[in-house]
Amino acid sequence: MPVFRSSLMLAALLLACASEARDYRYSDSHLHYVDFFQESAGMDELLAAMEASRVDHVMISGIPVAKKWHEDEPKRPRYYAGDDASAYWYSATDVLVAAAVKQLPAEQRQRFHPFLSGFNPNDKNADAHIRRMLELDPGLWQGIGEVFTRHDDLTSLTEGDTPRANNEAMTRVYHLAAEYDLPVMLHSNVTSKRERNPLYLHEIEEPLRNHPHVRFIWAHAGTSMEIHRHQERLDFLLPILTRLLEDYPNLYIDLSWTMLRPYLLDERGKADRKWLDLVIKYPDRFMIGSDLVGRFDSLGEQIRAFDPFLDALPEPVARKVARDNFLGVLPRKVREARDGSRAAASSCHKAVMPLS
Template structure:
């Protein structure tokens, strides 16, 4: 009888754990359908990987530059940092995104949210180009970005001056974004690979202050894998984000996979208490992204890699971060359609 009771208690305990286990549905808030050569594994592969990763919605963007295979290079590079050849602004990336989106069956399109990125952020004609693109496909584009400004070694490979998030050309783009109710994703490194201070923070903060009606998504909170390789953990990042989130209600943070370590999880894989506290304090301002580039096999690993961090949050907050917060910053018309 005692053994029977023990077995029953064990069964009930396991059942309770199973009921309490969380199942997350994700929005991938940072996805590049093509790579730096404007090539893609294709929509069929993307849909398959989304199903495996339990990703319901994706931000669908191109890459605003193309990597050159230089005449003097005997082997085609595999990434923008593969050799010293230049990269160049490539507006046709948006045509590739629009084409892929239009091939989807009507019932699938609600899961995909195209962001327009193919323009030179140093060109004061950029807003006119974006307006023409928006007018050619009314209602198709749901955001702008990822806009490349300070971007590791890529910045030096692109002809011309380093793009700045606070330049005049982009100010014109932000005004257009407000007019069309479009969120803007910015890649703006908070510092360089070696400066242990927020060297470029002012370039990101100025748009937040000067364009309060624009919803800005800061790609991986101004960090990058390249910065992590040289500096590991930026000790000023958390305090900086606390101040910015308090000061600017139009700021949203993309927690891409490259931030899992050394920020969200420690070396043993345990969620960081300070980051948990920050997300709990601003539960509607964080979203998750795989930041995959043209190939999608790692989506499941990247998105589910956030589970231990999400599990340490209150359930309501965790589900907002996993799925809802990205959808909440899309244009009002898109949000209304999703609710129907």
């Protein structure tokens, strides 16, 4: 019996040590520098939150729409759904992001990966606007998005036609993304608030099929908190993602907050076995993000909420999902420059090592 008890104690100790060893470094694959009023807590707060939360890299974008404070509204709204006033497409959001990133010192700037978002996805001039922005700041922009297409009540509040991921204007954007080797992050709801079927699946699947040279990041895998308020869980989501990931190697999944529950973790906070199996099967295709909007003090809380799911994955896969997969989807030039910098730093370190 003492031997048996000692073995149990040793096993428990080893498990505890293994758990403690899971000290992740993160990439936040989905963060908005400004809110729906194009306001921000600023880069100092964001940097402090990153340091405190072990977040090494951030996808940083604006918000492509601005919420109107309408003449008939007595109180300034706090969010796009705060009242019935509309929202409108707002291109200056990218100027705000660019200014914030460019004022950083070089060693900090390498941690930020700006994505262009300030364009109307219904306008066939959008690709020309994006090209101008790319030429205005060569080398700054590393992706396109988050593009707002189907997006709950925001779709009906935004002035103009309903944007779709498979319309002609976005087709032109995808061709430009392929030309510049830029990933595209799309918010494209897979269904409406009440339909219990993948009503809008074709809107995301057509671009995946027609643009195999574009890397698509599907924000929240087509889900949203508003959908979940009306139907708690989309039972068809897992089978759909399983098929799409098999059929389209250019698809990547952003697991930011609306995916955490009710999909990745159950009500007890335990990782869902079927979702674990899917991530293990496609270990390079999933990434995590906070989806914070202009305020960053909860960054650590949002990112570390994924730890129970990460801890249930094999450690190499968990580290990919936590940090590396987002970096892997960036343009080749960005990846090569980062790898070159790491190699140079390693060579420098070896050169100054004392001789034995």
